[in-house]
Amino acid sequence: MKLHCAGRVLDLATPAVMGILNVTPDSFSDGGRFLDPDDALRQGLALRAAGAAIIDVGGESTKPGAESVGLQEELDRVIPVLERLRGACDAILSIDTLKPQVMREAVAAGAGLVNDVMGLRAPGALAAVAEGPAAVCLMHMQGEPRTMQQAPHYEDVVTQVSAFLAERAQACRTAGIAAERICLDPGFGFGKTLDHNLALLAGLDSLAAGPYPVLVGLSRKSLLAQLLGRGVEERLAGSLALATAAVLAGARIVRTHDVAATVDAVRVAAAINQAAAAARRNAGD
Ligand code: PT1
Numbered sequence: 453m454k455l456h457c458a459g460r461v462l463d464l465a466t467p468a469v470m471g472i473l474n475v476t477p478d479s480f481s482d483g484g485r486f487l488d489p490d491d492a493l494r495q496g497l498a499l500r501a502a503g504a505a506i507i508d509v510g511g512e513s514t515k516p517g518a519e520s521v522g523l524q525e526e527l528d529r530v531i532p533v534l535e536r537l538r539g540a541c542d543a544i545l546s547i548d549t550l551k552p553q554v555m556r557e558a559v560a561a562g563a564g565l566v567n568d569v570m571g572l573r574a575p576g577a578l579a580a581v582a583e584g585p586a587a588v589c590l591m592h593m594q595g596e597p598r599t600m601q602q603a604p605h606y607e608d609v610v611t612q613v614s615a616f617l618a619e620r621a622q623a624c625r626t627a628g629i630a631a632e633r634i635c636l637d638p639g640f641g642f643g644k645t646l647d648h649n650l651a652l653l654a655g656l657d658s659l660a661a662g663p664y665p666v667l668v669g670l671s672r673k674s675l676l677a678q679l680l681g682r683g684v685e686e687r688l689a690g691s692l693a694l695a696t697a698a699v700l701a702g703a704r705i706v707r708t709h710d711v712a713a714t715v716d717a718v719r720v721a722a723a724i725n726q727a728a729a730a731a732r733r734n735a736g737d
Contacts, residue, residue, distance in 0.1 A: 453665050453704055456632040457544050457564030458585040462505060464665050464704040467718050470506040470546065471499030471711045472671065475529040476513045476521075489532040493540060496533070500543045502711035506565060507541070509533050509558075510548030514569045516601040516641065516674070526554050531561050538562030546589075552580035559584040569593050569642060571620040578627040587633040589667050589705075590620045594643025604643045610655035613638050614662075621664060635665040635705065646678045653697055660702025669707035670694040671714075692717040700724060 455462040462468060473496050475486055486492040496507050511529035512521045526549065534545055538561065546565035547558035552574060555566045564586050571590040572578045581588050592613045594604055606612050617636045624634055638652045638659060653670075660666045676682055676690040688710055695706045695714050699721035708714040 454632060455565075455587050455635055455665055455705075456630065457587040458559065460544055460564055462544055462587075466722050467699050467704050467706060468505035469503060469711055469715050469718055470508050470667070470705055470707040471496075471502070471504030471543075472707060472709050473499060473507050473509045473533070474513070475509060475511045475533055487529070489536055492533040493536040496537045496543070497541055499711050500541050503715035504543055504711045506544045506546050506705065507537060508546040508548050508565075508567055508707060509537070509563070510567075511554070512549065512551075514548075514550075514597045514642075516597060518597045520597075523551060523553055526551065527557060530554065531557055534558055534561040534563055550574055550577075552576040555580040555586075556584065559586045565589060567591070569597075569639065571616070572624065573620075578623060578629075581624070582627040582629050587635065588624065588629060589635050589637050590617055590624070591637040591667075592616050592639040592642065597642075600643035604645050604648060606648060609644070609648045609651050610658065613652060614659050617659070617664075618662075631663065635667050636662075637667040637669065640668065640670050641673045641675065646675050649673075649675045653694065653701070656698060656701035656703060660704075665704040666702060667705035667707060668695075668698040668703045670698065671708040671710065688713060696721045 453464040475492050486495045499507050509530050511526040537545055544564045545562050546567045547563040548567045549555060550570045566581050566586050567589040569591045621634050640649050671691045672684050672687045676687040680690050692713055696717045699718050706714055706718055
């Protein structure tokens with residue numbers, strides 16, 4: 453499986469790690485640390501050195517309860533960081549945004565992937581991606597960040613999330629975005645209870661069996677507080693367990709704060725997947 457990101461081809465035969473670079477004052481685990489563009493550049497280079505194939509730059513927090521930021525504020529945060537990273541780092545750059553104008557300017561500044569937790573539902577977002585060369589990550593979210601955790605409800609979370617993502621992928625294709633430019637994300641923690649998140653992880657193999665690569669973001673999320681009772685700085689082991697489970701189920705991109713440790717977990721899980729594929733070939737099916 454491959455993802456075509458603005459002239460670069462990301463080979464996902466072995467799963468890739470996406471490192472998180474938050475340029476926000478309020479992100480849930482590292483808010484305010486990389487607001488200065490030169491600090492953000494250093495952090496981006498560190499994520500790359502630790503093994504991230506993709507660096508995901510975000511200027512608006514979408515964690516539960518987060519408030520939105522204005523267009524100019526978001527541009528002022530992310531564009532200088534993308535411009536610096538483009539010149540200094542060979543990772544694929546990703547822009548985590550909901551706003552079509554940020555998508556456009558970020559791609560012009562070097563982003564090869566648009567990571568949209570709204571799945572390009574904002575007016576003009578499909579066109580903003582279609583007119584450029586970047587890939588897109590379509591994520592599922594029920595509700596909006598400020599209120600999405602108030603009363604999440606599904607009849608069948610795996611079926612509904614899969615149907616939503618299939619519909620958004622089709623909307624992209626209709627807008628002129630090639631299949632090779634699309635990846636999908638079930639949106640762990642976005643309008644989901646603990647049971648919903650666990651059901652999605654347990655059913656991830658069915659989404660991963662489809663035509664599009666699957667990205668997962670589980671790093672340090674509050675489902676680990678619910679499962680383990682741990683604070684945000686104490687969730688590495690739990691996050692690695694979730695990343696391992698996701699790759700065993702077929703996830704191709706893992707979004708994380710903790711790149712070096714996650715690269716190891718992903719490599720272990722990928723080796724198990726390869727052994728499973730070899731065993732299937734030997735059995736002749
Ligand atoms: C994600 C993701 C993202 N998550 C993609 N982009 C965040 N593609 C930002 C909690 O429960 O999963 N996929 N961009 C961060 N969002 C959250 C959500 C952070 C929930 C924390 C929680 O703690």
